[in-house]
Every structure is written in structure tokens, then in C-alpha cells.
Amino acid sequence: MAKNEKQFVEEITPMDVDFAQWYTDVVTKTDLVDYAPVKGFMVIKPYGYALWEKIQAFFDAKIKATGHKNCYFPLLIPESLLTKEAEHVEGFAPEVAWVTQGGNKTLEERLCVRPTSETIICTMYAKWLKSYRELPYLYNQWCSVVRWEKTTRPFLRTSEFLWQEGHTLHETYEEAEKETLDILQMYKEVCEDLLAMPVIDGQKSESEKFAGGERTYTIEAMMHDGKALQSGTSHFLGQHFTKAFDITFSDREGNLANPYHTSWGISTRLIGGLIMTHSDNRGLVLPPRIAPTQVVIVPIAANKGGVMEKVDEIYAQLKERGISVEVDDRPNYSPGYKFNDWEMKGVPVRIEIGPKDIENNHALVFRRDTLVKEAYSLEGLTDSIADLLERMHYDMLEKARAHRESRTSVAKDMTEFKKALEEKPGFIKAMWCGCPECEAKIKAETAATIRCIPFEQEDLGTNKCVYCGKEAKDMVIIAKAY
Amino acid sequence: MAKNEKQFVEEITPMDVDFAQWYTDVVTKTDLVDYAPVKGFMVIKPYGYALWEKIQAFFDAKIKATGHKNCYFPLLIPESLLTKEAEHVEGFAPEVAWVTQGGNKTLEERLCVRPTSETIICTMYAKWLKSYRELPYLYNQWCSVVRWEKTTRPFLRTSEFLWQEGHTLHETYEEAEKETLDILQMYKEVCEDLLAMPVIDGQKSESEKFAGGERTYTIEAMMHDGKALQSGTSHFLGQHFTKAFDITFSDREGNLANPYHTSWGISTRLIGGLIMTHSDNRGLVLPPRIAPTQVVIVPIAANKGGVMEKVDEIYAQLKERGISVEVDDRPNYSPGYKFNDWEMKGVPVRIEIGPKDIENNHALVFRRDTLVKEAYSLEGLTDSIADLLERMHYDMLEKARAHRESRTSVAKDMTEFKKALEEKPGFIKAMWCGCPECEAKIKAETAATIRCIPFEQEDLGTNKCVYCGKEAKDMVIIAKAY
Numbered sequence: 001m002a003k004n005e006k007q008f009v010e011e012i013t014p015m016d017v018d019f020a021q022w023y024t025d026v027v028t029k030t031d032l033v034d035y036a037p038v039k040g041f042m043v044i045k046p047y048g049y050a051l052w053e054k055i056q057a058f059f060d061a062k063i064k065a066t067g068h069k070n071c072y073f074p075l076l077i078p079e080s081l082l083t084k085e086a087e088h089v090e091g092f093a094p095e096v097a098w099v100t101q102g103g104n105k106t107l108e109e110r111l112c113v114r115p116t117s118e119t120i121i122c123t124m125y126a127k128w129l130k131s132y133r134e135l136p137y138l139y140n141q142w143c144s145v146v147r148w149e150k151t152t153r154p155f156l157r158t159s160e161f162l163w164q165e166g167h168t169l170h171e172t173y174e175e176a177e178k179e180t181l182d183i184l185q186m187y188k189e190v191c192e193d194l195l196a197m198p199v200i201d202g203q204k205s206e207s208e209k210f211a212g213g214e215r216t217y218t219i220e221a222m223m224h225d226g227k228a229l230q231s232g233t234s235h236f237l238g239q240h241f242t243k244a245f246d247i248t249f250s251d252r253e254g255n256l257a258n259p260y261h262t263s264w265g266i267s268t269r270l271i272g273g274l275i276m277t278h279s280d281n282r283g284l285v286l287p288p289r290i291a292p293t294q295v296v297i298v299p300i301a302a303n304k305g306g307v308m309e310k311v312d313e314i315y316a317q318l319k320e321r322g323i324s325v326e327v328d329d330r331p332n333y334s335p336g337y338k339f340n341d342w343e344m345k346g347v348p349v350r351i352e353i354g355p356k357d358i359e360n361n362h363a364l365v366f367r368r369d370t371l372v373k374e375a376y377s378l379e380g381l382t383d384s385i386a387d388l389l390e391r392m393h394y395d396m397l398e399k400a401r402a403h404r405e406s407r408t409s410v411a412k413d414m415t416e417f418k419k420a421l422e423e424k425p426g427f428i429k430a431m432w433c434g435c436p437e438c439e440a441k442i443k444a445e446t447a448a449t450i451r452c453i454p455f456e457q458e459d460l461g462t463n464k465c466v467y468c469g470k471e472a473k474d475m476v477i478i479a480k481a482y
Numbered sequence: 483m484a485k486n487e488k489q490f491v492e493e494i495t496p497m498d499v500d501f502a503q504w505y506t507d508v509v510t511k512t513d514l515v516d517y518a519p520v521k522g523f524m525v526i527k528p529y530g531y532a533l534w535e536k537i538q539a540f541f542d543a544k545i546k547a548t549g550h551k552n553c554y555f556p557l558l559i560p561e562s563l564l565t566k567e568a569e570h571v572e573g574f575a576p577e578v579a580w581v582t583q584g585g586n587k588t589l590e591e592r593l594c595v596r597p598t599s600e601t602i603i604c605t606m607y608a609k610w611l612k613s614y615r616e617l618p619y620l621y622n623q624w625c626s627v628v629r630w631e632k633t634t635r636p637f638l639r640t641s642e643f644l645w646q647e648g649h650t651l652h653e654t655y656e657e658a659e660k661e662t663l664d665i666l667q668m669y670k671e672v673c674e675d676l677l678a679m680p681v682i683d684g685q686k687s688e689s690e691k692f693a694g695g696e697r698t699y700t701i702e703a704m705m706h707d708g709k710a711l712q713s714g715t716s717h718f719l720g721q722h723f724t725k726a727f728d729i730t731f732s733d734r735e736g737n738l739a740n741p742y743h744t745s746w747g748i749s750t751r752l753i754g755g756l757i758m759t760h761s762d763n764r765g766l767v768l769p770p771r772i773a774p775t776q777v778v779i780v781p782i783a784a785n786k787g788g789v790m791e792k793v794d795e796i797y798a799q800l801k802e803r804g805i806s807v808e809v810d811d812r813p814n815y816s817p818g819y820k821f822n823d824w825e826m827k828g829v830p831v832r833i834e835i836g837p838k839d840i841e842n843n844h845a846l847v848f849r850r851d852t853l854v855k856e857a858y859s860l861e862g863l864t865d866s867i868a869d870l871l872e873r874m875h876y877d878m879l880e881k882a883r884a885h886r887e888s889r890t891s892v893a894k895d896m897t898e899f900k901k902a903l904e905e906k907p908g909f910i911k912a913m914w915c916g917c918p919e920c921e922a923k924i925k926a927e928t929a930a931t932i933r934c935i936p937f938e939q940e941d942l943g944t945n946k947c948v949y950c951g952k953e954a955k956d957m958v959i960i961a962k963a964y
Contacts, residue, residue: 036556071526074518075626075642092583094586103630124525148585160557341605415725
């Protein structure tokens with residue numbers, strides 16, 4: 001293995017040498033993504049897009065099963081609509097791309113390339129909605145959005161990204177609140193059940209909430225380097241937009257009322273999270289449920305009698321079982337090269353099989369996550385591999401959770417806080433009085449931000465704000481973040 | 483039925499009164515689409531989007547089964563890239579939307595919102611491709627494109643539309659040519675096997691081909707009013723773009739070569755075609771394979787004993803069979819209202835069941851396409867309905883084909899041509915010498931264009947060009963078109 005190891009060390013910068021460069025190497029050298037000619041824009045290559053398709057399929061099935069429907073709203077939004085909700089325009093206007101010319105003519109009104117679609121969708125909802133009988137509106141769209149970012153990094157922050165944005169209307173406050181939380185739960189399932197990426201769910205502070213909304217709920221994951229990644233947000237928007245856009249319906253008593261409103265989104269950013277949760281110095285490590293190819297079979301001495309027959313047999317059985325499997329029978333590459341190649345690509349399981357293995361009635365099975373290679377009996381190999389893939393999902397989830405726990409500290413005051421952040425960069429649990437001044441000062445002094453007020457509150461043995469020492473309101477998770 | 487009929491006549495303008503208004507009424511009043519605030523842009527509502535999702539799923543499965551992969555290229559393309567292929571920029575520049583400001587700053591170079599992605603994709607391909615071993619590139623993307631259109635109509639021609647665009651590279655001319663034709667065949671299957679919309683496949687004339695390409699293949703459908711709808715195009719681009727963008731690879735002999743290139747697309751325009759092929763004065767008529775809801779069950783006197791039990795039983799059996807079915811048990815609406823509602827929505831089959839039907843051991847089954855209602859025995863009802871849906875697909879395809887035949891004329895000279903176009907607006911089969919002057923004059927005098935040179939050539943009993951009378955090269959289909 002020494003030789004392989006060396007090859008990778010040369011190709012991919014090790015994490016502990018330069019974490020940012022490690023990330024860039026992994027995403028570009030494993031063919032997930034490339035830089036586009038316009039700064040800040042990315043091309044999602046087929047291998048990267050296959051990950052997004054899996055996320056789409058998983059989440060789309062969940063929202064459809066709960067009565068949501070997809071639709072499509074225009075890419076371009078007139079400036080006059082963007083400015084209708086005051087806080088919203090303040091939040092988004094600075095990062096908008098403007099279309100000013102169409103068909104060789106200067107437009108009378110600038111059109112923004114959607115940074116998010118509340119304003120255009122609310123405009124249409126105002127036109128459509130008449131009666132409480134039509135509620136709830138449970139609509140979603142899959143599309144791309146543009147936000148003119150200054151500092152970008154593939155998947156994590158790019159000037160254009162792919163996402164889904166759900167926009168729902170409800171008769172009552174309670175229903176809308178429930179929707180917001182139900183969706184957050186589905187986002188948690190995308191992260192934990194598909195990506196094996198554990199998240200903490202909670203509420204954003206006032207200063208971190210969606211521009212124009214009432215409350216934002218979030219799921220926060222921890223990356224390898226201890227930084228937080230906001231992985232999905234679900235906004236309870238109350239009646240802010242429905243009033244600004246004059247969306248009304250005649251309620252059960254025949255009175256005109258404004259509905260309650262939610263919006264929620266996950267994006268290709270999740271792919272960045274996936275990578276910084278599981279991958280290593282050899283390249284990608286993909287959890288089995290998201291891996292486009294779950295198993296690769298590498299024949300050893302393929303020209304020897306019986307090898308390819310056995311390989312084809314194993315391939316057929318795995319495929320029959322619904323496992324996504326490939327055979328690497330490229331004639332001009334050595335097994336060592338192939339091993340490297342598939343390890344870098346993060347394929348969860350590799351099966352090696354040659355004449356000696358067949359003689360011994362076994363195959364060598366390599367786990368990408370643990371780098372452990374073991375002999376598996378050819379009897380019941382399909383069952384063993386199916387079990388292994390299932391187990392790997394939970395092992396990877398658990399490993400990521402253990403990493404998060406090992407990088408989580410408790411701080412009672414700012415001395416403890418700064419020490420923890422210095423010695424063990426990661427999540428810090430602390431009490432907070434709830435005032436934006438303390439929040440801003442923590443950020444100014446440490447560059448760490450309140451990631452969320454977790455739903456699951458804990459007793460930290462103090463009831464004093466970590467910053468001001470006054471009576472605290474909530475336990476919060478504070479961390480540096482992407 | 484007289485009353486229902488009247489209701490619809492009031493709501494949807496009859497085709498023979500005003501065909502364009504009929505179309506607008508159908509697409510807007512059946513909740514497929516709405517007009518967006520920016521002129522020429524549309525909102526695709528959930529019911530319309532469900533049709534697009536079916537088209538996507540059908541075609542995506544076909545291209546994946548043949549080794550194609552999806553990916554995503556940026557929305558915004560620098561002006562300098564658009565201008566690299568001379569004919570291409572000439573064709574597209576006049577209808578482009580330009581982003582000139584981003585993040586509150588004026589950009590140094592204008593960025594166009596992609597009208598199609600050859601230029602950005604070729605730029606990336608030039609960067610990626612090294613060796614013949616990597617070929618073919620079989621990539622596709624699902625996205626929206628913007629073309630600043632002057633006259634628009636929902637689905638048929640809008641300033642933004644959804645589509646897929648495939649962009650492939652091949653080692654040889656023959657492989658690329660084969661790809662172009664294979665894809666055209668898949669497009670034909672989308673139209674005929676999914677939408678029950680017959681098409682004629684053939685090649686575009688020089689003047690109608692893709693800007694910057696070598697040859698364009700097309701499928702052309704006939705609408706209710708006899709006009710043609712170009713329903714999908716597949717372009718053999720030769721080496722035009724690969725040379726302009728300097729895409730090279732080292733070939734089997736170790737020499738540097740330019741690959742051969744194809745691109746191909748179908749769009750939400752197909753939904754317009756679907757409507758103008760099958761729908762009628764009552765509203766939508768959806769062929770069973772594309773219908774989001776294939777069967778609706780309307781209980782009659784639902785409060786009477788046994789009715790809802792029977793309805794639930796039928797519902798469960800149909801669902802079990804994989805048929806998409808809904809029960810309309812809305813309490814405050816009469817059966818008549820519900821019939822109208824579902825007919826307007828184009829649901830292929832309606833099952834009515836009340837106490838008397840149960841007594842008689844039958845259900846009334848209404849076919850949306852023929853408007854025929856018949857009693858079906860409750861014994862084996864699921865089988866009967868499954869058979870009916872299958873049969874309806876072929877019946878609708880056949881009906882549309884018969885309509886096309888009945889509106890197709892042969893013209894040997896321009897006198898016959900003009901007479902045919904006047905008396906029976908539709909497709910005209912004629913011989914053509916192949917010169918662009920005759921083509922242009924036919925268009926100038928009649929507003930009809932050469933839709934395609936069909937693959938299936940026929941003997942029209944003359945070998946003289948319909949316009950100039952000189953020796954003809956090909957039989958062509960000429961028609962007015964959307």
C-alpha cells in the first residue's frame with residue numbers, strides 16, 4: 001500500500017497541510033466539478049451531478065409523499081417586485097445580477113436574476129388565491145439561483161448554485177409553523193439517512209435569520225476541520241410577505257385574511273458538506289446510499305481461466321440485488337492503478353478477485369471508509385456485500401457523530417470560550433442572554449457565530465450569558481462557519 | 483349533457499371561432515400555465531409541470547440507458563465566448579438577454595443568459611479532452627434558456643423555456659452522425675409512445691438548420707389547425723464548433739484531431755404540441771401515458787350505503803395495478819360540476835358509481851377522448867380499465883395520424899400548392915430543386931416553409947420543383963408553422 005499512498009499524497013494535498021487546498025483538490029481531481037470561465041461560477045461534472053440527482057430523488061419523493069407539487073417560476077424578476085418587502089430587498093439587493101438589455105434593446109426596468117423566488121412567487125400567489133378551500137399551497141421548484149458572491153468555493157459558495165425552494169401558504173399560523181418544522185425534519189433525513197452526515201437542528205438567531213422572515217430553522221453539520229456548515233434552512237415567514245404582496249383569501253367566516261407563509265431550501269452546498277464530512281487524503285469517501293457506484297469489481301489476472309466468469313457472476317448477482325456495481329476490466333491498467341482510481345473516486349466497496357481467490361473460494365473486499373481489506377467467502381457474497389453496505393452507512397454516520405462530539409466544548413465565559421476555540425476548533429456550547437450585542441461582540445472578537453439555538457437544550461451547569469454574564473435565555477451552538 | 487356543454491362553450495372559446503383564443507383558454511383555464519409579470523415569460527403551474535416531469539422521466543431513462551450522463555453548465559456566458567463561432571453568434575445574438583451589473587458593480591464584460599450552451603460547453607470540453615480513450619462524451623443537461631422573443635405564446639414560444647440540451651463529442655464522423663439520428667429516434671418515441679403525437683422525421687433545409695451547425699434533423703407534428711410544430715431537433719455539428727473552440731484529442735495514431743460534435747434538444751414546447759394535437763372545446767384531452775391522473779372516480783349519492791366502500795375498493799385495486807387514480811369525494815359539488823371539472827382537466831377515464839350501478843353490478847365509464855360513456859361490469863373492472871387506457875393511447879395516436887393524413891395534400895406546381903393551402907390548410911408534399919431561392923419565394927408568397935426533407939421519400943408522380951419547374955432533388959413537407 002505504501003506506493004499507492006505515496007501517489008495520493010502527491011496528487012491531493014493532505015488535510016493537515018492545507019485544509020482548503022485539500023478540499024479543492026478533492027472536488028476538482030475526482031471530477032466532481034470544474035471552474036467556469038466567469039469567476040465564481042462552477043461546472044458540475046457528471047460525477048458531481050450524479051450526487052445531486054440522488055439528493056433530488058430522495059427529497060423529491062419525500063415532499064411528493066406529503067402532498068407537495070413541483071412547478072416553475074421565471075428566472076427574471078422585475079426590480080419593482082424585489083423591493084416590495086423592505087428587509088428582503090436590503091438583504092438580497094447587494095448580491096444580485098441584473099439583466100439590463102434584452103434582444104438588443106435597453107430594458108425600461110432592470111430584471112434581476114432570481115437570488116431566491118419569494119417575490120415573484122408571492123406576486124403569482126396574490127393573483128391566484130381566492131378561498132381557504134384552495135389552501136394549503138404546497139409548491140416547490142428545482143432550479144438555479146444567482147448571488148454575486150465575492151469569495152467563492154465549489155459547492156460551498158458559488159455565484160450560481162442549484163437548489164430547491166419550497167414556498168407554501170397556509171390558513172393558520174400553526175399549520176405554517178408545522179410545515180416549517182416538518183420540512184426541517186425531512187432535511188435532517190436527507191443529511192443523516194442519505195449522506196450519513198449528522199446535523200444539529202435548531203433555530204437561527206434574529207441576526208442570522210432570512211431577510212424578511214419571522215423565524216429561520218436550520219440544520220448545522222460539522223466539517224472535518226471543526227467548522228460548521230449550514231446545510232438547510234426552513235423559514236417561517238409569517239405574514240410579512242403575504243401582507244407586502246397583498247395575498248388574501250376569504251376565510252371560513254367569509255372575511256378577507258392574509259395566509260401564513262413558509263419557504264425552505266437545500267442546495268448543491270450539501271455536496272460540499274458530504275465531502276468535508278467523510279473524505280480523506282486519498283480522495284472522496286462516499287457513503288453507500290449516495291454513491292453513484294456502490295461496488296467496483298476489479299479482476300486480477302483477468303485472462304486466467306475462470307476469473308471473468310466469476311466476476312460476471314458476482315456482477316450479475318449484485319445488480320440483481322439492486323446494488324449499483326461496475327466491473328473495471330480496462331486492459332491497459334494495472335490493478336494498483338485501478339485501486340487508486342476507485343479509491344480516489346470514493347466508491348464504498350471494492351471486490352478483488354483472481355485465480356488464487358477463486359481457489360480459496362473467497363474474494364478480497366476493501367472498505368473505502370476504514371481502508372480495511374478482508375477475505376469474504378464466495379458463498380453468500382451478495383448477502384455479505386448488501387449487509388456491508390448497510391452497515392457502512394451507520395458506521396460512517398457514527399464516525400462523523402463521534403468526530404463532532406470530540407470537537408464540541410462547553411464554555412461558561414469568554415476565557416473558556418477563546419481557549420476552547422484555540423485548542424479544539426469546533427462547536428462550542430454556551431449560554432446566551434439573547435441580546436444581539438453580545439452575539440455581535442462574540443463574532444467580532446472570535447469570528448465565530450451563533451449557528452443555532454438547538455431544539456435540544458442542555459443544562460451546562462450555568463445560567464449566565466457566556467459574554468455578558470447576565471441571565472441567559474438559551475443554550476446556543478457557536479462556531480466558525482463556511 | 484346539454485347544460486355541461488353550455489358551461490364549457492362559455493368558458494373556452496371554440497376552436498372554429500378562434501383557434502388562438504381556444505389554445506390560450508385551454509392552457510390558462512386548466513391550470514397548466516399563467517403569464518408572469520415580465521412580458522413573454524410564463525409560470526408553469528403544478529398541473530403543467532407534472533406533464534414536463536413525465537416527459538423528463540421518459541426521456542431521461544432513455545438517454546441514461548444509452549450511456550448518457552447529466553451535468554450542469556453555468557447560466558451566464560461571457561460575450562467573448564458567444565462570438566467565437568461566427569454563424570452561431572449571428573443566429574443567437576439578436577435574441578439574447580444581457581447581464582451587465584453584478585453585486586452593485588458594472589461588469590467589465592457583458593454576460594449573456596444562455597440561449598443554448600454550445601459555446602460554454604465547448605469551452606469546457608476544450609479544457610478537458612485529451613485522448614480518444616475518453617471519447618465519446620455523452621453529456622446532457624436539463625435547464626432553462628432565455629431567448630428574447632417578440633411574439634410569445636405559452637409553451638410554444640416564450641422568452642424563457644425549460645428544455646434538455648445534449649452535447650456529445652465523438653471520435654469519428656460516422657459515430658456522431660449515428661448519435662444524431664439515434665437521438666432523433668428517441669425524440670420520435672417521446673412524441674409517439676408517450677404523447678400519442680405522430681411526427682414526421684427528416685432533415686431541415688440549409689436555411690432552417692441550427693446556426694453554426696452542419697445538418698439539423700427534426701421531427702414535425704401537425705396541430706389541429708393544420709400548422710406544423712417543430713417538436714425536437716438533433717444537430718450534427720461536424721467540426722464547426724470543435725475547430726472554433728480548439729477542442730482536440732490525440733487520436734489512435736497519436737495525432738491531434740478535432741472530434742465530431744452533436745447537440746440536440748426538446749423543450750416544454752412539447753406540451754403545446756400535446757394540447758393542439760388532442761384537446762377539444764371542453765378543454766384538455768390527455769393521452770393516458772402522460773396524464774398525471776389517469777382515472778378519476780366520482781361517487782354518485784356517496785352517502786348511500788355501500789357506495790363509498792365500492793369506490794374505495796375500486797380505487798385500491800387500480801392503484802395496486804399502478805394506475806394513477808383519484809377519488810373526487812368533495813361534498814359540496816354536484817356530480818355534474820365534477821364531470822365538467824375533470825373533463826376540462828383532460829383526465830382520460832372517469833368512473834361513475836352510485837347505488838343503482840352497484841345494484842346492476844356495473845360502473846359507468848367515460849372516455850375523455852371519444853366522450854363515450856358505457857357500462858362496465860364490476861367483475862374484472864381493473865383489467866378492463868387497464869386495457870382501456872392501453873387502447874386509448876393507440877386510438878389517440880391513430881386519430882391524430884388520420885387527422886394529419888386528411889390534412890395532407892400533394893402539389894405539383896404553385897397553382898396546386900396555393901389552392902391546397904387555401905382549401906385544406908395543412909402539410910403539402912411537393913418536390914423541390916434544393917435551391918434556397920425557391921424556398922425563400924415559397925415562403926414570401928405563402929408564409930409556408932419547408933418543414934423537412936422526410937427520411938421517407940415518396941413518388942409524387944413528378945420530378946419537377948414545385949416552384950421553378952426544374953429538376954427536383956427531394957420531396958419535402960411544406961406547411962405554415964408555429
